[in-house]
Amino acid sequence: MEKYVLSIDQGTTSTRAIVFDESGSVISTGQLEHKQIMTKPGWVEHDPMEIWGNAREVVGTALSRANITRHDIAAVGITNQRETTIVWNKTTGEPVYNAIVWQDTRTQDIVDRLAGPEGVDRYRETTGLPLATFFSGTKISWVLENVSGARELANKGELLFGTPDTWLLWNLTGGVEGGVHKTDVTNASRTLLMNLRTLEWDEAIAKEFDIPLSMLPEIRSSSEVFGTVSGQSLLRDVPIAGILGDQQAATFGQAAFSKGQSKNTYGTGNFLIFNTGEEIVLSKNGLLTTVAYKLGDAAPVYALEGSIAVTGSLIQWLRDNLGIIDSASDVEALANTVEDNGGAYFVPAFSGLFAPHWRPDARGVLVGLTRFINKGHIARAALEATAFQTREVLDALNADFGHDLTELKVDGGMINNNTLMQFQADILGVPVIRPVVAETTALGAAYAAGLAVGFWKDLDQLRDRWQEGARWEPKMAAPERDRHLSLWKKAVSRTLNWV
Numbered sequence: 001m002e003k004y005v006l007s008i009d010q011g012t013t014s015t016r017a018i019v020f021d022e023s024g025s026v027i028s029t030g031q032l033e034h035k036q037i038m039t040k041p042g043w044v045e046h047d048p049m050e051i052w053g054n055a056r057e058v059v060g061t062a063l064s065r066a067n068i069t070r071h072d073i074a075a076v077g078i079t080n081q082r083e084t085t086i087v088w089n090k091t092t093g094e095p096v097y098n099a100i101v102w103q104d105t106r107t108q109d110i111v112d113r114l115a116g117p118e119g120v121d122r123y124r125e126t127t128g129l130p131l132a133t134f135f136s137g138t139k140i141s142w143v144l145e146n147v148s149g150a151r152e153l154a155n156k157g158e159l160l161f162g163t164p165d166t167w168l169l170w171n172l173t174g175g176v177e178g179g180v181h182k183t184d185v186t187n188a189s190r191t192l193l194m195n196l197r198t199l200e201w202d203e204a205i206a207k208e209f210d211i212p213l214s215m216l217p218e219i220r221s222s223s224e225v226f227g228t229v230s231g232q233s234l235l236r237d238v239p240i241a242g243i244l245g246d247q248q249a250a251t252f253g254q255a256a257f258s259k260g261q262s263k264n265t266y267g268t269g270n271f272l273i274f275n276t277g278e279e280i281v282l283s284k285n286g287l288l289t290t291v292a293y294k295l296g297d298a299a300p301v302y303a304l305e306g307s308i309a310v311t312g313s314l315i316q317w318l319r320d321n322l323g324i325i326d327s328a329s330d331v332e333a334l335a336n337t338v339e340d341n342g343g344a345y346f347v348p349a350f351s352g353l354f355a356p357h358w359r360p361d362a363r364g365v366l367v368g369l370t371r372f373i374n375k376g377h378i379a380r381a382a383l384e385a386t387a388f389q390t391r392e393v394l395d396a397l398n399a400d401f402g403h404d405l406t407e408l409k410v411d412g413g414m415i416n417n418n419t420l421m422q423f424q425a426d427i428l429g430v431p432v433i434r435p436v437v438a439e440t441t442a443l444g445a446a447y448a449a450g451l452a453v454g455f456w457k458d459l460d461q462l463r464d465r466w467q468e469g470a471r472w473e474p475k476m477a478a479p480e481r482d483r484h485l486s487l488w489k490k491a492v493s494r495t496l497n498w499v
Contacts, residue, residue, distance in 0.1 A: 003074040005450045006062065006235070007442035008055055010080040010164040011246065012101065012268040013316070015054040017062035018442040019073075022455070024465040026439055030061025037098060042105035042351070045098035048086045051164060052171050060234055070235050075453045076172075077242035077445030079249035080164040081268075082190045085139035087215070088167070089153065090160045093176045097147045099164070100139040103269070103309055103351045107138035108360055110145075114138070114208065120358070123205060124282065128189065128196050128289025130358055133351075134307065136163060137192035141209050157214040163187045165243045166217045172240060173227040180227035183217040184243040185300060189291040194219065196280055196289065199300060221294040222248070223448040242448030246441050247271040247305065248292055252448060253440030254409050255466040257301075257459045262397075262405065264390060265441070266414035268316075269354070270308040272393045274401075277301060285396035286356025295451060304400065306355040306393030310348040310364075311386040312414050317348075318382055324375045331379050332417045338376035343368040345388075345491035346381040353495065356396035362495040368487070386414065387424040388488045394428060407431045411440040418472075426476035427484060436469040 004027060009016040014034065019027040032054040037045040063069060083102035088095045100106070111131045115122065120131040129135055140161050144151045153159045162170065165187055170179035188194040188201075193209065193216065195202045201216050220226060222244050229235040244252055247265055251273045254263040259277030264270060275292055278299050282289055292303035315328045325331050347353075349362035366381070390408075398404045407430050414420055415434050425432040437443055450456045 001072070003455065004066070004068065004072055005075050005077060005446040005455055006059070006073050007077045007079060007445045007449075008059065008168060009246070009442040009445065010051060010055065010078070010168060012081045015051060015058055016442065017055070017058040018439055018446070019062050019066045019068070020443060020446045024437055024443055026437065028062045028065035030058035030065065032058055044101040044104045046084065046101055048088070048095045048099050048167055051099070052168065055168055056233070063234055070238050073235060073238045074455045075239050075241040075449040076229065076235060077244075077449030078165045078168055078240065079244050079246050079441050079445035080168070080187070082163055082187055082245040082247070083134055083136045083139070084164055085136045085143070085161065086164065086167045087140065087143045087150065087159055087161050089158055091158060091176065096150050096153070096159065097143050100142065102134055103313070104139065105133045105351050105360065107133045107142050110138045110141050111360070123192060126195050126202055126205065127192050128280070128282065129192050131192065132358060133360060134354065135190055135192040137209050137211070140211050140215070144210065154212050154215055157212070159215050160217070161215040162217055163190070163245075165245070169226055169240060169243070172229045172233060172235070174230040177230070181217045182220050182226050184220055184222045185291045185294045186222055186245040186248040187243065188219045190245060196291070196302070199291070199294070221296050223293070223295045223452045225452060239453060240449070241452035242445050242450070244293060244445050244448050247273055248290070248303070249444030249448070250411050250441040251275070251303070251444065252293055253442070253444030254411060254435060255463045256409070257463065263409045263411060263440070266311060266386065266410060266412035268311070268313045270311040270386060270390055272306040272390065272397065274304045274397055275301065276303055281400070283396070283400050285399045286358055287393070287396055287400060288355065293448070304397060306396060308389045308393065309351040309354045311389065312412070314346070314348040314382050314385060318379065324378065331383065332419050334376055335380040335383050335419055338374070338380055341381045341384055342373050342377040343370065344373050344377045344381040345487055346378070346385045347491050347495050348382070348385055349495040353492070355393050357492070359496055361497055361499045363498040365491060365494045367491045367494055383417065383420045384423055386420060387427045388485070390424060391427050391485065405430060407433055409433050409435070411435065411438055421472045422475070425472040425474045427481060429474050429478070429481060431474070432472045433468055434470040436467040438469070
């Protein structure tokens with residue numbers, strides 16, 4: 001009987017379940033969007049109970065569409081939006097507050113307080129990260145400081161913290177009836193609380209954040225059996241055997257297992273990950289140091305990451321806030337109603353600027369406007385913003401390593417936009433390559449789970465699965481590229497010192 005691996009991909013805007021066969025091909029998918037709760041400027045929240053309900057529903061949809069049952073599933077992998085923070089009561093199973101999303105900037109005061117005279121890099125040597133609102137640690141502190149009764153419950157050992165992987169794992173494995181409270185090294189490395197060398201929670205940092213260690217999940221590898229699904233779930237008794245944060249999962253799904261390999265994911269935000277092997281490399285140019293993956297008892301593999309807060313979510317903003325498109329897929333046609341950006345440049349610093357700038361004081365700007373500019377130019381400028389921000393991150397990576405990347409592997413929802421991908425190749429001056437299986441995030445989690453249970457035997461077998469699907473070669477002349485980049489840098493300078 002043929003077996004499959006199922007991935008639960010809990011993303012920023014939706015939750016998906018995808019069934020993969022042994023060749024790594026997609027058999028079926030279920031997907032549901034969840035609400036984006038934005039009650040104040042800079043605040044972004046999700047309802048954890050809605051996410052848990054959606055996860056159960058999309059699993060049912062995927063199994064039904066594939067016409068299979070739990071008996072056909074060898075293992076479950078989980079991948080997730082990473083720094084998004086959920087705190088819940090372990091006795092009731094109820095969240096004490098909404099999930100605070102990675103894009104949320106409300107914790108800037110806590111960042112400033114913790115940074116003190118030593119500055120935002122005081123924990124970088126230990127954690128690989130600067131102090132920033134992006135990461136989970138300050139969000140946990142905010143919940144404990146601002147939610148009535150939370151501090152008392154946490155001090156009694158009644159509260160649990162997790163990123164969405166941990167929340168789903170705990171619920172799938174029984175919840176209040178003995179749910180497993182674990183995470184993997186990739187998600188733990190995004191909290192500002194994990195020591196990159198020991199792969200354990202750093203007690204001194206947790207104390208400075210005033211976070212009880214009892215709240216934190218046990219840190220495990222990315223590929224091992226975390227627990228089995230319990231209760232009345234459609235996946236009852238199936239092992240959950242892989243967990244990877246979404247960007248690390250996409251890297252794994254792209255088979256970028258070797259030092260020097262990289263990928264760029266185009267999603268709600270953009271994330272470039274560069275594999276540095278077993279070496280911890282601290283960036284001098286605004287990149288993050290993170291764990292790429294750890295397979296069972298093997299040594300951890302590390303990476304540098306360039307994190308961009310707003311790319312795909314800018315297209316959603318054009319749809320939901322401005323109403324100039326009806327669906328995200330309409331943006332390409334609208335952008336193609338004009339020949340170029342008409343001189344308009346859009347820097348979407350809605351959550352400040354992430355890599356390589358790390359400027360929380362920045363806010364979004366649309367510059368270079370004349371009466372000639374129409375909504376087609378704005379759509380094109382929004383797409384081009386993604387490519388420009390990626391160029392900045394790639395420049396930082398090249399500066400850290402002293403040699404230039406010769407090509408860029410891409411994945412994520414925006415890679416179906418040919419106009420964007422061509423402009424990306426043009427502005428980088430290197431080829432951009434899309435794989436046949438574009439669902440690399442879910443695929444990476446499936447790979448991690450499948451390896452743990454012997455569904456796939458080793459990394460070489462997974463490397464053999466990767467196939468090129470499409471390629472964009474640069475066509476733009478160097479002087480034109482330089483002109484664009486000069487104007488982009490000028491636009492970025494206009495975002496700074498706003499707050």
